[in-house]
Amino acid sequence: MEAGTLNILAQVEIKQGNYSQALEDSQKAIKLAREIGAREIEGIVYTKAAEVYAALKQPEKAIQTYEEQLSLYTQMGLSSEQAQSLYNIAKLQRQNKQLPAALTQIDHAIKIIENIRKEVVSSDLRTSFFATVQDYYRLKIDILMELHKKDPSKGYDAQAIETSDRSRARGLVELLTEARANIRKGANLKLLEEEQRLQALIDAREKLRFEIVNSNKIKDPIFQANADNLKTEIEQLLGQQKELETKIRQSSPKYASLKYPQPLKLPQIQQQLDKDTLLLQYSLGEEHSFLWVVSPNSLDTYELPKKAEIEKSAINLFCLISHNSSKPPSVTNKENPCTDIKTQSIDKAATELSQLILAPVKYKLGTKRLVIVADGALQYVPFAALADLTSQLPSLPVLGEKDKLPSPTRGGAGGEVIPGDNDRGGIDVNPNIPASRNNFNYQPLFLNHEIVNLPSASAIAIQRQEYATRKAAPKTLAILADPVYNATDGRVTNAQNKQQNKQESIDLELERSALKRSADILNFQGWGRLLGTRQEAETILKLVPDSNSLQVLDFAANYIWGTSRK
Numbered sequence: 262m263e264a265g266t267l268n269i270l271a272q273v274e275i276k277q278g279n280y281s282q283a284l285e286d287s288q289k290a291i292k293l294a295r296e297i298g299a300r301e302i303e304g305i306v307y308t309k310a311a312e313v314y315a316a317l318k319q320p321e322k323a324i325q326t327y328e329e330q331l332s333l334y335t336q337m338g339l340s341s342e343q344a345q346s347l348y349n350i351a352k353l354q355r356q357n358k359q360l361p362a363a364l365t366q367i368d369h370a371i372k373i374i375e376n377i378r379k380e381v382v383s384s385d386l387r388t389s390f391f392a393t394v395q396d397y398y399r400l401k402i403d404i405l406m407e408l409h410k411k412d413p414s415k416g417y418d419a420q421a422i423e424t425s426d427r428s429r430a431r432g433l434v435e436l437l438t439e440a441r442a443n444i445r446k447g448a449n450l451k452l453l454e455e456e457q458r459l460q461a462l463i464d465a466r467e468k469l470r471f472e473i474v475n476s477n478k479i480k481d482p483i484f485q486a487n488a489d490n491l492k493t494e495i496e497q498l499l500g501q502q503k504e505l506e507t508k509i510r511q512s513s514p515k516y517a518s519l520k521y522p523q524p525l526k527l528p529q530i531q532q533q534l535d536k537d538t539l540l541l542q543y544s545l546g547e548e549h550s551f552l553w554v555v556s557p558n559s560l561d562t563y564e565l566p567k568k569a570e571i572e573k574s575a576i577n578l579f580c581l582i583s584h585n586s587s588k589p590p591s592v593t594n595k596e597n598p599c600t601d602i603k604t605q606s607i608d609k610a611a612t613e614l615s616q617l618i619l620a621p622v623k624y625k626l627g628t629k630r631l632v633i634v635a636d637g638a639l640q641y642v643p644f645a646a647l648a649d650l651t652s653q654l655p656s657l658p659v660l661g662e663k664d665k666l667p668s669p670t671r672g673g674a675g676g677e678v679i680p681g682d683n684d685r686g687g688i689d690v691n692p693n694i695p696a697s698r699n700n701f702n703y704q705p706l707f708l709n710h711e712i713v714n715l716p717s718a719s720a721i722a723i724q725r726q727e728y729a730t731r732k733a734a735p736k737t738l739a740i741l742a743d744p745v746y747n748a749t750d751g752r753v754t755n756a757q758n759k760q761q762n763k764q765e766s767i768d769l770e771l772e773r774s775a776l777k778r779s780a781d782i783l784n785f786q787g788w789g790r791l792l793g794t795r796q797e798a799e800t801i802l803k804l805v806p807d808s809n810s811l812q813v814l815d816f817a818a819n820y821i822w823g824t825s826r827k
Contacts (some may be wrong), residue, residue: 264293264302271309275316284313298477304333304342311349320357324350337474338467338492344373348397355400360408367401398428399546406551409562418562419527422553422718425544427524429634429717448513452505459502466491466498514726525719531557533721539626540718542634543618545571550636554622555718563621568637571617575638577602578610582646608703612648615706623650630711634718644714645707737809742798743791744818750790752815 267290274283287310294303307330314323331346347370354363374394402421409417470491478484525533534540540555545568552563565571580599604610618639619626633644706712715721745752795814802810813822 264290264297264299264306267293268302268306268309271306271313275309275312280313280316284310284317287313298480300333300337301475304330304337304339307333308349315353320353324353324357327353338470338488340373340376344370344397347373348400351400351404355404355407360404360411364401364404364408367397367404371397371401395428398424399544402544402551403546403548406562406564418553419560421544421551421562422530422542422555422560423524423526425542425551425553426530426634426718429524429719449509452509452512455505456502456509459498459505463495463498463502466495470495523719524717525722527555527560529722530555530718531560533718533725534632538630538632540632540634541622542718543636543639545637545639552618552621554625561622561625565621566617571614572638574610574614574617575642577604578607578614578646579638579641581605581607581610582643607646608648611646611705612650612703614642615648615650619647619706620650626651626710628709630713631706632713632715632718632721634715645705645710645712647706649704649706649709651709736811738802738805739811739813740798740802741813741818741823743795743814745816746790 267286271283271287271290274280274286287306290306291303291310294300294306307326311323311326311330314320314326327346327350331343331350334342334346347366351363351366351370354360354366374397401424405417405421405424408415409421470488473479473484473488473491479488530540534555534557536557538556540553542553542555543565544551544553547568549567550565550571552565554561554563576598580602581604602610604613631644635642635644747753798812798814802812
């Protein structure tokens, strides 16, 4: 098809920097696609035309082109494509310093994404879709933080952390699904069946409507009427689905909190914290990163170095801790990122990372409990091993209060704004890292802090809601340690245990596929025996009376026991 050929030519010309010819070819392609009713090609070519206008420093024309694309996709009923057009518009408006308009567009895009009901079956496509959604949230965070810099009194910083938490709450279901967690356990089966039935009806009607509006059939009045009727039916089914969601929330709150998450607002997040706890929530971005520090009565925001710099340091520490045997999943596409690390000692690597992500708040931490909501490669780093910078020698220069973004003082559990305290200045994203391990004293963070890691701040409320109705455990401590991972373990081949281990070996084989999947994710070559865990378990158990403790070792320390009601 000539329109498709012109589109390919435009792509080549864009790469060659021949923007004038690329614009001419893309405009011809749009016209041809429109004439023959090839609406899908028309939509794709709009993107190339907009990219050319952006390259030619004509953002308003690029925005106008994306708006024409949005109008087309709206007519076609393509939700995810509409969201992508809105995202592109918001990016250009942000670059053009049209921040309020950009915020409106990205809000609309996120609303569409969150209302998309069609499930993505393929694991690869689901991962790709999730990554794209995260880009939407990050763009909104960047826009909000730029607005916050311009006017710290409007509460844009609070909206930013709420957006960050919302993205994590929405993504948690994807992560649990990927891990094959049974989030439906305990839910009302009849309501779940109805949920699936409604989803199937919606998917079927969406498919039929798509086939009509994405072809020449749409020009036929009869088919146009059918498409309109299908749209009405879909809207009615979505209304029924919303009513069903309310019923599921009432009857199965645990399942609903994961499937239909309701992320917390800042005041609700603050209510989950006590006076001895600080929440440290990170968001890593391509241009710059952010750290929000939340207490029961305050919110402070700090700008950190860009994602690449932080993740390089985090991967360095991860590789040293893991002895170069694995890599952080989904962080780097390199076959072996551990070959490029420069810092070779754990204590120095831990201090370097602490300088990047903890230095601005080191004097706020005291000895408080730290609730960490990490992002990117930081999710694979044990914060307990990071350096406590308050133990550093006084001569060591670090980031500090001057890195704090302008912010109003917030008082009370509601986080209300109090005028003032908004005159803090510049941001230093290149802290002075010590060149030699002899220049500092390394003290791990866990010596003065209890460290709690959570996937999102809202997870605190979800856990407490579940614990509120849970029966108190009869004992204080249960430890599972030194499990049997494979059939080559000496405990399996021990002659005197063969009969006893017969059924347990069968259970072991059933668990092997799940273990192999976990090893593949972490780039491990299988799991060996963890001898140190037995010694660790025995040492910990000495701290608790035998009557209040339970020890599970060897074959008994398995997935079935760990997920049982014991």
